[in-house]
Structures are given as C-alpha cells and as structure tokens.
Amino acid sequence: MENSQDISGGSKTGNENILEIRNLTKQFGKQGEIVAVDSLSLDVKKGEVFGFVGPNGAGKTTTMKMLIGLLEPTGGIGKVAGFDIVREIINIRKVTGVLPEPAGFYDNLTARQNLRFYAKLYNIEAGIREKRIVELLDMVGLNGAIDQKIGGFSTGMRKRFGLAQALINEPEILFLDEPTSGIDPKGAQMMRGLIKQLSRENDVTVFLSSHSMSEVEEICNRIAVIEKGKLLAVGTVEELQDMVREKEGVQYILEISDISLQDAVEKLSEIDGVFETRIRDGVLHVHADTGMRFEIAKSIKLLGGTVSRFEEDRMDLQKVFLKLIES
Numbered sequence: 001m002e003n004s005q006d007i008s009g010g011s012k013t014g015n016e017n018i019l020e021i022r023n024l025t026k027q028f029g030k031q032g033e034i035v036a037v038d039s040l041s042l043d044v045k046k047g048e049v050f051g052f053v054g055p056n057g058a059g060k061t062t063t064m065k066m067l068i069g070l071l072e073p074t075g076g077i078g079k080v081a082g083f084d085i086v087r088e089i090i091n092i093r094k095v096t097g098v099l100p101e102p103a104g105f106y107d108n109l110t111a112r113q114n115l116r117f118y119a120k121l122y123n124i125e126a127g128i129r130e131k132r133i134v135e136l137l138d139m140v141g142l143n144g145a146i147d148q149k150i151g152g153f154s155t156g157m158r159k160r161f162g163l164a165q166a167l168i169n170e171p172e173i174l175f176l177d178e179p180t181s182g183i184d185p186k187g188a189q190m191m192r193g194l195i196k197q198l199s200r201e202n203d204v205t206v207f208l209s210s211h212s213m214s215e216v217e218e219i220c221n222r223i224a225v226i227e228k229g230k231l232l233a234v235g236t237v238e239e240l241q242d243m244v245r246e247k248e249g250v251q252y253i254l255e256i257s258d259i260s261l262q263d264a265v266e267k268l269s270e271i272d273g274v275f276e277t278r279i280r281d282g283v284l285h286v287h288a289d290t291g292m293r294f295e296i297a298k299s300i301k302l303l304g305g306t307v308s309r310f311e312e313d314r315m316d317l318q319k320v321f322l323k324l325i326e327s
C-alpha cells in the first residue's frame with residue numbers, strides 16, 4: 001500500500017484507513033509555477049486524531065481544501081471515507097464536518113437558528129434535529145447562549161459554535177484547520193478536551209492542522225510534518241523523536257563525582273560517536289550518537305568517576321519539528 005499508486009478497497013465501509021491520498025498535488029499560477037502541495041501521500045486510520053503541521057505556507061490549508069472538495073487537485077488521487085475527492089464530493093460532504101465552515105455563520109440568527117438552518121441542509125428530520133441542536137450546544141458549553149445572536153459571540157464562542165455546527169450531521173471525520181487559533185488558553189483547553197472526547201467516545205476521526213506543537217503533542221495520535229508542500233515525516237511523537245535522534249544524535253545529561261569534570265570532558269571527547277561534551281551548572285551535557293550510553297558510562301568509571309545521574313534530554317515536539325524542518 002505504502003508505495004502503491006492504486007487506492008484499493010473500493011468499499012465504503014470496513015476500510016481501516018478513512019483517508020488515503022497518493023501523490024496529491026496542487027499548483028497555482030498561470031503556468032502552475034506555485035506548487036502548494038507537492039506529490040503528498042498519506043494514510044489516516046479510522047478513529048485517529050491526526051495532526052498536520054508545517055510552517056506558514058507549507059500547504060496545509062490547500063491540502064485540506066482538496067480533501068473536502070473545495071479545490072480540485074492538479075494531480076494525484078485521494079479518498080475520504082472511501083469516496084473519491086474529485087468525483088464523489090457530495091458523498092464526502094455527507095460524512096465530514098469542517099471547521100471553519102467555509103460558508104460562515106449568519107450573525108443575525110441565534111445559535112439555535114443557525115444550527116437549524118444547517119440541519120435542514122442535511123435533511124435531518126425535525127424531531128431529531130431540535131434535540132441534537134440542544135445536545136451539541138450543550139456539549140460545546142454554549143447552552144446559556146442558545147438563543148443569542150451569533151453576531152455577539154466572542155472569538156472563542158464562535159469557534160465552539162463552529163465545532164457544534166461541524167458535528168450537526170454526525171460526521172465520521174472532522175477537518176479542523178487551526179481549531180484553537182485566536183482563542184484564550186481556557187477556551188483552547190476546552191476545545192482540546194472536546195476533540196479528545198469526540199475521538200474517544202464517538203469514534204470520530206479528526207484531521208487537524210495547528211501551529212501549537214504542545215497542542216498537537218497533547219491530542220494527536222500521529223502527526224505529519226510538511227514543508228513546501230512535501231511530506232517530511234509522519235508518525236507518533238515517539239517515532240518522530242526517534243527519526244531525529246537517529247539523524248542528529250541525542251543529548252545526555254550526567255552528574256558525576258570523584259573526578260574532575262574537565263578530565264571527564266577530555267576523556268569523552270576521545271570517544272568515536274561523542275560529538276561534543278560541555279559543562280553547564282556543574283553537570284555534563286554530552287551530545288552523542290544513539291546507543292553510546294554504555295561507552296560513556298564505562299569511560300567515566302575507568303577514570304574513577306561515579307555516575308549519580310545519567311538521563312537523556314528528551315526533545316518535545318517543538319524541538320523535533322524545528323529539527324525536521326531545519327534538516
């Protein structure tokens with residue numbers, strides 16, 4: 001599957017991957033000189049919270065727009081919930097929710113009226129509709145504002161309302177483009193909680209873009225990193241950390257006694273696979289290849305030193321991301 005052009009399966013159900021794209025490409029400009037998305041291939045599994053990250057202009061929004069039928073690809077193929085992203089857009093709309101909703105909200109209508117309008121577009125029958133509207137607005141913490149006009153909502157309230165609207169058709173997959181941008185920390189935390197809850201309790205797949213690496217680290221099962229329209233890496237946080245460790249080495253932190261730190265620095269600098277050793281605040285910081293732990297410990301011991309602390313300085317996603325886009 002990984003290297004295949006063909007997206008197999010064909011069936012609309014029972015497919016573990018809810019989203020599959022192969023060599024997806026989008027060019028803009030008269031001669032197609034702007035390559036916004038460049039031969040991108042990805043699989044997203046059902047029920048995952050999948051993070052899509054990259055610097056400004058990397059091609060995240062353009063990719064999402066192709067996946068929800070708002071932009072036609074220049075090349076490549078893609079399926080969402082088994083439906084082709086060019087030929088079966090209407091079916092895709094039925095099973096997806098999108099934030100922000102491209103059509104926007106009606107500021108002169110209340111939250112309830114707005115959702116009623118959208119529910120009617122999806123032909124949700126009246127009995128179910130009214131109950132679902134109340135449940136959704138309750139879930140996003142807007143039960144107190146149900147009959148207030150959207151025009152008076154704060155940015156955070158609008159985002160939460162947008163999530164309720166994106167859920168009106170009980171979607172299998174949610175596309176969230178920067179769901180917490182512009183909202184305060186408390187509102188952002190609530191939004192993250194809701195996303196996790198939707199994935200955990202309702203088995204909704206979430207495909208989200210974000211510039212907040214701590215957010216992505218907190219809520220995503222797997223992450224794709226793109227730059228200039230190309231896929232740089234995909235995997236869990238641990239897998240991405242390992243990719244960077246293999247390439248760039250690791251940082252060890254050592255506390256030692258019984259010998260001088262300077263002697264330790266000199267000894268370690270003789271070892272193949274130890275790139276650099278520094279003393280900072282009475283502690284050794286050793287930049288080395290992965291798998292050098294034993295060698296380092298042995299050298300200190302041979303010098304007559306005692307190691308009281310030996311740990312790896314784990315990179316958070318922010319550091320991993322910067323390393324990936326720098327290399």
Ligand SMILES: Nc1ncnc2c1ncn2[C@@H]1O[C@H](COP(=O)(O)OP(=O)(O)OP(=O)(O)O)[C@@H](O)[C@H]1O
Pocket residue numbers: 028029034035036054055056057058059060061062063
């Ligand atoms: N309609 C368009 N016409 C021409 N160029 C476009 C168009 N839409 C996007 N682009 C270009 O395509 C590239 C990718 O843009 P896109 O908005 O997808 O990036 P992004 O990763 O979502 O960025 P950001 O993080 O800033 O939102 C950019 O160089 C952008 O200028």
